[in-house]
Amino acid sequence: METFYEVMRRQGISRRSFLKFCSLTAAAMGLGPQFAGKIAHAMENKPRIPVLWLHGLECTCCTESFIRSAHPLAKDVILSMISLDYDDTIMAAAGHQAEAALEEVIEKYKGNYIVAVEGNPPLNEDGMFCIVGGKPFVDQLRHATEHCKAIISWGSCASYGCVQAAKPNPTQATPVHKVISGKPIIKVPGCPPIAEVMTAVITYMLTFDKLPELDRTGRPKMFYSQRIHDKCYRRPHFDAGQFVESFDDEGARKGYCLYKVGCKGPTTYNACSTIRWNEGTSFPIQAGHGCFGCSEDGFWDKGSWYARLTDIKAFGVETNADAVGTAAAAAVGTAVAAHAAASVVKRLASKGE
């Protein structure tokens, strides 16, 4: 089988660009510069890893972000690494031809290919809410992952369920790890996630013959070990106690911290504040809008994106910690006052005896 390097050269990527990609990827993974050479060597000599890219219930924002991602040169590299074998959204083949390509990869590279899943399978009504090639998507997913080497749950849909799994989740959209078992699953949450993570994961597996280190919830540590807040450039305003109180105030113009208007940077693990988006142009907080935590589990179900205290949903009511707390404290305070009054009355009465 050919190598990634051969594929890239065939696609018109210069050797110079290829080497740049290797050093960028080494940097993105937090490896030292000497690893760029190691990566280049692996890409030149080892047979490439085929990738099947499946699409379930999704909005395609992952692919959208992907094809206009990052460094322009990385984009070509990414596409030649990822969408060679099967990707129904951007591949040239369609219909039966496309399905045949899928079967061919499964047959030919049994146990060696990676399945990237964008979106997730809805399980309600036997999976009829998402049909691919005339069959429920969940069938395609089970079939394609049966002989794969590893699965990349690409985006919040595949990792956690995302908007289609938000309450009440009518189609019973279910994240990949709850449907498929017995395969290593790498979660790359985000709505959409950062494209560099995908190439980095594949490059890492090729170079080191193992999965990158994952945290307890299955996310690659090298991209998800810190919160947005840890590297946010507005952080000095946070520590100083300077907050945007509303989106059109003086603080907003001065670029104060967005904490009070609901920024979820302090609770969101992702690399946006370091890698940023669209060729490193910007990221939500830089554009003046708080992070809303798109790479965290269940972010649609936590109440307003513009409130710091998020909702608790229990016993069919929606409320937040302070609403519960002040109500309970007021009730107890009233009870205490009433009890104190009754105690005084009792004491006076018993004195009179």
Place this chain on the structure above:
Amino acid sequence: MSSETGDARDLRMHSEPAVYVYEAPVRIWHWVNALAITVLAITGYFIGQPPPSVPGEATFNFLFGYIRFAHFAAGYVLAIFFLLRIYWAFVGNRHARELFLPPIFKAEFWDGVIHELKWYLFIAKEPRKHVGHNPLAMLAMHIMFVWGTIFMIITGFALYGEGTGMGTWQYDYFSSWVLPLFGQSMDVHTWHRVGMWWLVIFAMIHIYAAIREDIMSRQSLISSMISGWRTFRDPNRKPGDEI
């Protein structure tokens, strides 16, 4: 200062019968703990609902940083003193264990709880006398305070570990399993905040009950937590005697 402290041995000839109940470590712990929780509740409240923005350059201000610092410092004090208090439950007198091990398998304990409830509901005419905590207090302190505090320490260090990062003991021993257990970081924040209200409510009831009983139950309460001695104001009755 050890377990041989019997009630009889410690009865002193005194105008009022008195028993040495709370040893110095327990008393010191109580007041340090009360102070730490007060600081934690106030700073914690502001962490979720920050005060109005301060004017000036960010370089010259560190208000929110100080609020958070005070919270974390008090958090450490709370946690370390809590561990010391557990240690003292092993080596201290028997009253040092009441907080952690209320005798819930004894019928007389529950009888005491019911009597105490009746006393608070103005049904019983007189309270019983207790050398240590009264049974209802023991139960409330154990359930609300001990478990509430354990919950706050665990979730607190899980949040703290997020800042210190992977590879630190705070992250590895706390955040790494607490965050997935609750779902995600935001949920831990929310429940940590609910925990604050839980302890605030405990403190309200606790302080009210302490003051009330000090006045109404004819035995010393607040001064016992300061001096260690429980005094009884009915000289003709011995401690432990019930009505």
